[in-house]
Amino acid sequence: MVITVTLNPCIDRTVQVEGFVPGKTNRVSASRCDAAGKGINVSAALKNLGEDTRCLGFNFRGSGEFLPRALCEKGLSGELTEVGGTLRTNIKIFDAGAGVMTELNEAGAEVGPDALERFERTLERNLPKASLLVLDGSTPPGVPENYYRLLAERAERHGVRTVIDAGGELLLEGIKGSPYLIKPNRDELEEAFGERIASRADALRVARRVVKLGVGMVCVSLGKEGALLVTEDDAWFSAGADVPVRGLQGAGDSMVAGMSYALVRGMPIPEVLRYGVAAAHGSLVLEGTQMCTRKGFLQMLPLISVEKIE
Structure with missing residues (x-):
């Protein structure tokens, strides 16, 4: 089973425009609202792929049963720690003509030490059942910047490998917990390590530097330019495939x-990258914050190739 952690869940409101112009009136051609949060999204995709998964995290009391009901509608099992405040709302403006997403993300309601302790007890109860722990996305105010590192170390004591997908100090501190895999995008890698990444070679150089810090694997997503997966011994690249892009935030x-x-199926490293890129493409062709379906994943998989690079 894969446990995902979403400490800062949200409502994603996505609006689509043709040719977004800041400071002007823009006509919305389509809109949708999705209960989201990166860990919840990962669990939804995992369930679609056929993997057993469980969602842990916070539910903000002021939003009532909205989030638990959304998990139920997605067919997801979860154990959410209830705290005060309300769910944040993130506005996503998708320019369909340019294929560009502009995001306006709220910070979220503050949580206190008591909430963190209750969440940690919940995690402890669930870790013995897990084969992988995914720590994903931002954290709300009140959560220390080293929290992902602490959770990764807790998982390691149970023999559970950790995946971290985060940015900034959460990523830098999380790396100290020796995660098995991290997946920064270009911007997150640049921000965390203060280096301009203008090419695949730049991404490869920085990723190799990160692996030396004790990370098992580093996957760098480069948007339209593809993705890298770097281990201590090897590096792999996938250019992806040319597909119609209808939504970006779920990819x-x-x-x-x-x-x-x-990973939980013990597949070879190149296949880990190929499966990841195929699943991302399965989401790109869907509107809003929609995760890849199994059918979409299987359609994309033959289109994705991986090459070893020096």
Whole structure:
């Protein structure tokens, strides 16, 4: 079973426009609302792929049963720690003409030490059942910046490998917990390590530097330019495939799900990358925050190739 952690869940409101112009009136051609949060998204994709998964995290009392009901509608099992406040709302503006997403993300309601202790007790009860722990996305105010490292170390005591998909200090501190896999995008890698990544060679250089810090594998998603997967010994690259892009925000989470699916099945490293890229493409062709389906994943998988690079 794969446990996903979503400490800062949200409502994603996605609006689609043709040719977004800041400061002007833009006509919305389509809109949708999705209960989201990166860990929840990963669990949704994992379930679609056929993997047993469980969602842990916070449910904000002011939003009532919205989030538990959404998990139920997605067919997901979960154990959410209830805290005060309300779910944050994130606005996603998708320019369909340019294929570009602009995001306006709220910080979320503050949580206190008591909530963290209750969440940790819940995690402890669930870790013995897990084969992989996914720590995903931002954290709300009140959560220390080293929290992902602490959770990774807790998982290690149970013999459970950890995947981290985060940015900033959460990523930098999380790396100190020796996760099995991290999946930063180009911007997150640049921000965390203060290096400009203008090419695949730049991404490869920084990823190799990160592996030396004790991370098992580093996957760098480069958007339209593909993705890298780097281990201590080897590096692999996938250019992806040319598909019609209808939504962007679910692709990274579907990629984490695809790689996690391959990892728990003990697949070779190149297949871990191929499965991740195929799952991401399965999400790109769907509107809003929709995760890849098994059918979409299986359609994309033959289109994705992986090459070893020096």
